Amino acid sequence: MAWVETLINGALLGGLYSLLGIGLALVFGVMRVVNIAHGEFMVLSAFLAVFLVGMFPSVHPLLLLIPVVVTSFVVGWLYQMLIVNRVARQPDPLAPLLLTFGISIILRNLMVELFGADVRSVQLGELSRASLEVFGLNIGIMPLSTLLLAVVLFLSLQWILKRTTFGRIVRATADRRDIIRLFGVKPDRVYNYVMGLSLALGAVGGVLLAVRSSFTPFSGGERLLIAFEVVVLGGIGSFWGALVGGIALGMAQLAGLKFDPNAGLLYAHLLFFIMLLIRPAGIVSNRT
Amino acid sequence: MSRTLILVWATCVGLIAVAPAVVGEGALRFATECLLILSMAQMWNLLAGYGGLVSLGHQVFVALGAYGLFLSSGWLDISPYWTLPVAPVICAIVAAIIALPLFRLREAYFSIAMWVFAEIVAAFTTKSSLMGGTAGVTLSTSRLLDFDWFEPILFWIAGSLALGLLGALYLLMKSSFGLGLMSVRDNDIAATSVGVNVQRNRFIVFVLSAAGCGLAGAVSFLGNLYVGPAAAFDVNWVVYMMFIVLIGGIGTLEGPIVGMIIFFGLREIVTDQLGISAGWYLVMLGVVAVIVMLWSPRGLWPMLRDRFGIDLLSIRRLAPKSDLTRSGTSD
Numbered sequence: 164m165a166w167v168e169t170l171i172n173g174a175l176l177g178g179l180y181s182l183l184g185i186g187l188a189l190v191f192g193v194m195r196v197v198n199i200a201h202g203e204f205m206v207l208s209a210f211l212a213v214f215l216v217g218m219f220p221s222v223h224p225l226l227l228l229i230p231v232v233v234t235s236f237v238v239g240w241l242y243q244m245l246i247v248n249r250v251a252r253q254p255d256p257l258a259p260l261l262l263t264f265g266i267s268i269i270l271r272n273l274m275v276e277l278f279g280a281d282v283r284s285v286q287l288g289e290l291s292r293a294s295l296e297v298f299g300l301n302i303g304i305m306p307l308s309t310l311l312l313a314v315v316l317f318l319s320l321q322w323i324l325k326r327t328t329f330g331r332i333v334r335a336t337a338d339r340r341d342i343i344r345l346f347g348v349k350p351d352r353v354y355n356y357v358m359g360l361s362l363a364l365g366a367v368g369g370v371l372l373a374v375r376s377s378f379t380p381f382s383g384g385e386r387l388l389i390a391f392e393v394v395v396l397g398g399i400g401s402f403w404g405a406l407v408g409g410i411a412l413g414m415a416q417l418a419g420l421k422f423d424p425n426a427g428l429l430y431a432h433l434l435f436f437i438m439l440l441i442r443p444a445g446i447v448s449n450r451t
Numbered sequence: 452m453s454r455t456l457i458l459v460w461a462t463c464v465g466l467i468a469v470a471p472a473v474v475g476e477g478a479l480r481f482a483t484e485c486l487l488i489l490s491m492a493q494m495w496n497l498l499a500g501y502g503g504l505v506s507l508g509h510q511v512f513v514a515l516g517a518y519g520l521f522l523s524s525g526w527l528d529i530s531p532y533w534t535l536p537v538a539p540v541i542c543a544i545v546a547a548i549i550a551l552p553l554f555r556l557r558e559a560y561f562s563i564a565m566w567v568f569a570e571i572v573a574a575f576t577t578k579s580s581l582m583g584g585t586a587g588v589t590l591s592t593s594r595l596l597d598f599d600w601f602e603p604i605l606f607w608i609a610g611s612l613a614l615g616l617l618g619a620l621y622l623l624m625k626s627s628f629g630l631g632l633m634s635v636r637d638n639d640i641a642a643t644s645v646g647v648n649v650q651r652n653r654f655i656v657f658v659l660s661a662a663g664c665g666l667a668g669a670v671s672f673l674g675n676l677y678v679g680p681a682a683a684f685d686v687n688w689v690v691y692m693m694f695i696v697l698i699g700g701i702g703t704l705e706g707p708i709v710g711m712i713i714f715f716g717l718r719e720i721v722t723d724q725l726g727i728s729a730g731w732y733l734v735m736l737g738v739v740a741v742i743v744m745l746w747s748p749r750g751l752w753p754m755l756r757d758r759f760g761i762d763l764l765s766i767r768r769l770a771p772k773s774d775l776t777r778s779g780t781s782d
Contacts, residue, residue: 197559199507249745256558257505261697262744264507268690269737276730384686388570391563429574432567439564440552 178310181409184393202387205369239362508565516665542665587679700750
């Protein structure tokens with residue numbers, strides 16, 4: 164019974180992990196850029212949430228998620244416009260990788276110097292400990308609603324991309340950024356919105372992860388690795404794949420922690436590496 | 452090799468040979484550090500600048516080299532100088548094994564998978580009692596070392612490593628293998644079509660890069676007589692290598708030297724003279740790297756070279772002048 168509970172909790176944690184991955188997948192899908200600084204931006208949004216909770220103690224912390232998400236969207240928009248767009252159009256695929264890595268180092272050390280290296284977390288009080296009892300299993304309300312939120316966000320993102328004009332423009336830009344110009348669309352501006360959206364989704368994941376477990380300015384690397392593993396395990400371009408990938412990682416992590424309490428993310432990393440070995444075709448075939 | 456080049460070379464060898472007699476211990480230690488980081492940056496550059504593979508997990512080789520040296524010296528109970536070759540050999544073997552799964556991935560996927568690999572090895576190291584766990588390993592054979600000569604010997608090892616690697620890279624890039632390598636970096640499909648074995652070239656470069664990094668890492672930790680997992684698997688190793696290469700000039704032999712001078716020059720000014728913390732130093736270094744990437748993506752050295760017309764270790768090749776003169780690989 165304890166194992167079933169572990170696996171269910173792992174699946175719920177996976178919902179959160181897939182939220183970390185979806186922003187990364189969106190940017191990669193549209194502009195073929197892996198944003199190495201994605202994890203640092205998530206940590207930055209978690210810091211913002213911590214400060215807002217401190218400033219407005221009477222407001223419910225989850226309501227404060229709204230200003231954090233809006234700020235992240237603006238930050239992403241500016242980040243793309245001022246920095247990433249300058250290299251995104253270069254034919255060299257390594258340029259954006261190196262540039263975003265440089266940005267991640269700057270952000271990480273800025274956060275260390277400005278906010279200190281202390282361990283922090285976003286406190287939700289009662290809600291973070293509340294749980295449901297279903298057939299004798301204890302299931303946390305927070306993890307469950309996180310998974311539901313992930314599903315809702317995935318559905319809305321899919322709806323936006325499939326059904327709205329904005330979504331059609333984004334998909335067209337992803338396919339042929341040269342042809343879309345003939346229709347009067349500026350690809351760089353589309354990229355700005357996509358990066359904004361990506362960091363806004365990342366902010367949801369970043370803040371909710373900060374509720375679940377504590378963070379430091381150095382947590383960005385770890386979050387990026389989770390996000391990346393989610394995307395690769397699930398298959399690039401597939402939102403539902405990201406959900407499955409996240410759930411697999413969450414289960415691997417919690418199952419690993421069960422018999423090896425200080426393993427951290429080791430078993431999630433191992434699952435990812437083993438999947439690379441046995442299912443390389445699933446990863447490579449998604450490349451164009 | 453031209454006569455001036457040999458002259459410059461001999462001067463460097465001479466300088467390194469006599470330096471310990473001239474400069475103080477602190478300066479010597481600093482020079483050792485510079486030379487070791489330069490060697491690591493050259494190795495990272497070999498992989499990224501010539502192999503087209505950006506590794507974000509090269510700290511794993513620094514750590515494996517250091518652990519290999521410390522453990523083998525302890526088990527065999529012989530002076531660590533004798534077990535130095537263990538470090539590159541271990542790293543080469545590990546690199547050869549993980550190349551198998553990793554080479555199925557390209558570009559950013561390879562980079563981050565390397566990082567994940569480094570995290571896995573770091574996690575196992577902190578769990579393994581054999582490798583000292585979280586406490587790390589102290590050099591048990593330090594009684595075999597003569598501490599009067601310790602710093603100079605480390606400096607000589609670091610100096611020969613840096614000079615040796617530079618020379619080896621120069622000869623490698625001058626060879627037909629080097630030409631094949633650069634063709635892969637520039638356009639792997641075109642390179643394949645003229646018969647260059649892309650995967651084999653990348654594999655060789657990856658193994659060489661890992662071995663060189665392991666050796667430099669081992670010497671670096673030998674100076675501390677102690678290796679711990681937090682310092683050995685520090686992501687900052689790869690950050691240093693990358694910033695040095697990017698600022699100096701990726702895919703050139705002189706670039707990392709320029710980058711190393713800026714890296715350590717800035718560090719001395721910022722942390723020593725101005726007394727600003729290491730975190731701010733990394734922020735400034737990152738800003739410099741990002742500015743260089745945006746305004747001069749090839750790095751500073753190619754810019755300086757074109758402006759002042761200096762060509763020290765050029766490995767550029769000129770196309771044959773006409774169809775009749777068939778000297779395609781002359782410089």
